[in-house]
Amino acid sequence: MSHPADLSPAQRQLRARRAVDELGPDRDEHTVVRVRCGRSHHVATVFDTPLGAVYVSSVGPHAHGHRDFVDEPHHASTHGTAYTDLLDGDPLTEDTVPAYCECGMHELSRAELRRAVDAHQRTIQLT
Template sequence: MNIAETPPTERRRKALQAIKELGRQRSDHAVLRVRCPKSHTVAAVYKTEEGPVVVCGVGPGGHGSRDREANNRGNDSLDDKFIDTVEATQFEDDELPAGCGCGPRTLSRKKLQAAVAGHEHVVTLT
């Protein structure tokens, strides 16, 4: 995908489709996980055909793999996630909305790109 020529809404649609194509075992394709100081998962970056795609939780949710949302979909639902490519145009904000059980957060695209390039597997926010 040519990021410079793709409108943000189209880019996010393609990123969502790329994540869906990874299937239920998308965790096998994770290259980076972002956690808060209490070890809640805030976001993950996946290797997809569209390039690195970030999936961010956007609010308080479960605190572990066995927690279930009220809708019984568990952690597999993408409905309440912010999904976008890690790369964006120079005219877009560097910050991405995210959150966990501790509350709302923001993530930096540049820091995510550096962590992926540095082959980090887990980043803990401070």
């Protein structure tokens, strides 16, 4: 496997998406960090995969429902656009990653997410 520094952003995101897909239907068992907004909406998840930590979020308006996960429709009929990327990048990789919930857009820091993973912090609550 190529080091993240050797991959373009599109290649890195494709590999990350495939790594999460390979976790299968029980991927929640591989969750290391969940991110929630101040209203407890689900904003993003970091999964432990064979490639390393992978960040997953739905960007753009999407449905919410049971426990605020996007696969449970509630007030919207769309699912947004999935944004998936390796949490670690090269020194030129932008630190911020996009996220979205009913409250609006969020930008999360890869460095802060990495610190949460390293500290075994299960949930990040945004303010």
